[in-house]
Amino acid sequence: MRQEWMFILFCFCVAIFDPAGAWATQVHAEPEGLYSHQLGHGFFIVSMGVFIYWLRGRRLVRHKGWRYLQYSALLFVLWNVDAIVVHHLENQDDLFMKFSEGTLHAFLQPYPGREWVTVMFYICKMDHVLCVPAIIFLYLALRQMIRSPHEFSPRDVERP
Amino acid sequence: MTLPIFPVLVVDLVGSGLMIFFAVACVRLSLRLYGQDRENVLWVYLLMVSHALAVFAVSRGVGHIAKQLLLLGDYRYLWDVLRPYSGSMNTISFCVVGAVTLFFERIWKVYQQILRDRRALQAVHEELVSLNKRLEDLVSERTEELKRSEQKFRRIFEASRDMIAVVALDGTVLDMNPAGREMLGINGLDLQGEGAASRVSFGTFCAHPEDWENLRERLRRECYVSDAEIDLVSRDGREINGLFSAASQRSIMEKMEIFHFVVKDVSQRKAMQKQLLQADKLASIGQLAAGVAHEINNPLGIILGYTQLLIREEPEGTERYEDLKTIERHTRACKTIVEDLLSFARRSPTRKEPASLHDIITEVLSVARHNLEMRRIEIELHFDPEVPALVLDKDKMRQVFMNLIMNAQQAIGKEGRISIQTSLDADRRHVRVSVADTGVGINPRDLPRIFDPFFTTKSPGEGTGLGLSVSYGIVKDHGGEILVESEPGKGSVFTVLLPLTAEHSGPGEPYE
Numbered sequence: 001m002r003q004e005w006m007f008i009l010f011c012f013c014v015a016i017f018d019p020a021g022a023w024a025t026q027v028h029a030e031p032e033g034l035y036s037h038q039l040g041h042g043f044f045i046v047s048m049g050v051f052i053y054w055l056r057g058r059r060l061v062r063h064k065g066w067r068y069l070q071y072s073a074l075l076f077v078l079w080n081v082d083a084i085v086v087h088h089l090e091n092q093d094d095l096f097m098k099f100s101e102g103t104l105h106a107f108l109q110p111y112p113g114r115e116w117v118t119v120m121f122y123i124c125k126m127d128h129v130l131c132v133p134a135i136i137f138l139y140l141a142l143r144q145m146i147r148s149p150h151e152f153s154p155r156d157v158e159r160p
Numbered sequence: 161m162t163l164p165i166f167p168v169l170v171v172d173l174v175g176s177g178l179m180i181f182f183a184v185a186c187v188r189l190s191l192r193l194y195g196q197d198r199e200n201v202l203w204v205y206l207l208m209v210s211h212a213l214a215v216f217a218v219s220r221g222v223g224h225i226a227k228q229l230l231l232l233g234d235y236r237y238l239w240d241v242l243r244p245y246s247g248s249m250n251t252i253s254f255c256v257v258g259a260v261t262l263f264f265e266r267i268w269k270v271y272q273q274i275l276r277d278r279r280a281l282q283a284v285h286e287e288l289v290s291l292n293k294r295l296e297d298l299v300s301e302r303t304e305e306l307k308r309s310e311q312k313f314r315r316i317f318e319a320s321r322d323m324i325a326v327v328a329l330d331g332t333v334l335d336m337n338p339a340g341r342e343m344l345g346i347n348g349l350d351l352q353g354e355g356a357a358s359r360v361s362f363g364t365f366c367a368h369p370e371d372w373e374n375l376r377e378r379l380r381r382e383c384y385v386s387d388a389e390i391d392l393v394s395r396d397g398r399e400i401n402g403l404f405s406a407a408s409q410r411s412i413m414e415k416m417e418i419f420h421f422v423v424k425d426v427s428q429r430k431a432m433q434k435q436l437l438q439a440d441k442l443a444s445i446g447q448l449a450a451g452v453a454h455e456i457n458n459p460l461g462i463i464l465g466y467t468q469l470l471i472r473e474e475p476e477g478t479e480r481y482e483d484l485k486t487i488e489r490h491t492r493a494c495k496t497i498v499e500d501l502l503s504f505a506r507r508s509p510t511r512k513e514p515a516s517l518h519d520i521i522t523e524v525l526s527v528a529r530h531n532l533e534m535r536r537i538e539i540e541l542h543f544d545p546e547v548p549a550l551v552l553d554k555d556k557m558r559q560v561f562m563n564l565i566m567n568a569q570q571a572i573g574k575e576g577r578i579s580i581q582t583s584l585d586a587d588r589r590h591v592r593v594s595v596a597d598t599g600v601g602i603n604p605r606d607l608p609r610i611f612d613p614f615f616t617t618k619s620p621g622e623g624t625g626l627g628l629s630v631s632y633g634i635v636k637d638h639g640g641e642i643l644v645e646s647e648p649g650k651g652s653v654f655t656v657l658l659p660l661t662a663e664h665s666g667p668g669e670p671y672e
Binding site: 033036037040041043044047048050051054058080096098099101103105106107108109110115118119122125126127128129131132135136138139143145146149 | 164165168175176183185189193232244250255257261265
């Protein structure tokens, strides 16, 4: 029994650290990782959207804690949209050129006619402007819950 | 147009740090929330989201910081190794957050169901508490009622003048009230105690052992017995006429059959009934004797008259004269008997006048004293000076006391003592004269018959058996009573109770 577990662990390590040598039934080439990541972002957007819709449907947003949670979800949605856009544009070869990459003086120079897209990429690249407030709202929501757990977790709220 | 990367770099580094900081803070808060109420599934959801976001924030933040630092340090190849792991971890962690959030609606419904169940449970719990309280109140109330009932019946048990006893099937007395203990003379016995000394068998108090067996059999057969008369004998030898009411009960708890007895001491009532019967009997005999005596008295008078006429015409000394004398003597004897019978039946005329009882007794004693002294019989007199003069027929009362003293003398035979005592009753309505002797006493079997006419225990020729009957008749004629107490071998006490007339019911005036 112990030997079987050791074998399974060995296979797992090979698959993780030497994916090329794994005897997979299908080869997972590079774009697949990007697509699954993008799909993950999409899934995140859907789940957060459903969550917001659901919070509003049950009128839970009347309470401060739930309202913060709603803001947090909304910001996460925006951040995911931002992330999808950035990931998409990052993989385009005809938008801009990078100079002095790997230094503090690095800069981007858009190809002619691609300026506004490059500017959008440049702005979207600062995605923390969205995800940090999102997690701060989550923090505020949790703090509000600690202060008034019964208000946040009402015992009489049910869909009419 | 050039766009510097430096601002992006700064935002990336600072933002990553802030993400890590707030993600860890969120984990701490969600842990605190979870600690407050571990059964709240909302907190579980937030705990999972916070942890997944923390993993995401750390993975992404560390990845971004590492990326910037490695690229600045010209270690691109290292970043190329790390990048897939960081990216995969990011993907997995926000997918987990998304998945958990998608299940939030289900979690919320579960939470609502739990709340409903909890409310229902709370309602049931409150109802149970209320029922329990009511039950406790009810038990308390019933216990109080039971206590009051127990006290009530305990009072009845303790205060009853009749015996109440609980007896086992084998006759062992399990409990008995004070009246019963006194009746049976077992006052000091601890019936509830352990050991053979405290065990008393009820059967041993029955005068006739077969009565106990019969009673027990009846109880087992019929379960109850009412108004059964059974004679008991107390520890000190006193005879008791008991009127039994009893019931049997099978105790389920103790798995044994027990009897409950209520015993009334009817000795006094029985004695009174005997006295009433005796009085009735004597009244009937008196009526009969009076009728007979009245019918015989006239022919006897005629026989005596003609015999006396014949004697007057017959010279003395002849055989015929002696025969007539014999007829006259026996006729006179018959006449005396008839007169005695009439006295007993209270048909003879009386001449009542105020007289001193003490004088009458003294006169009788002066006549009988010689005879008594010859037989060495002492006389003790205890005259109560409070006794007033009574209205009575002196001759007849003299006859009563003469009969009593002569009977006492005959009961003593030779050597003994006769005590005569007079007293005034506490209620000052009767004068009591008792004549006590130290003679042979009267057999208990003869006691009910001693006032019957012609009943005698003396040898033929020594007495007619009319003395006490006549005395009884005379005392009754004076509105009094004559009572007797006797113990074979120790002597007898005859007590004459004479009523005071209305004028004597006040404080008596001593006449001596």
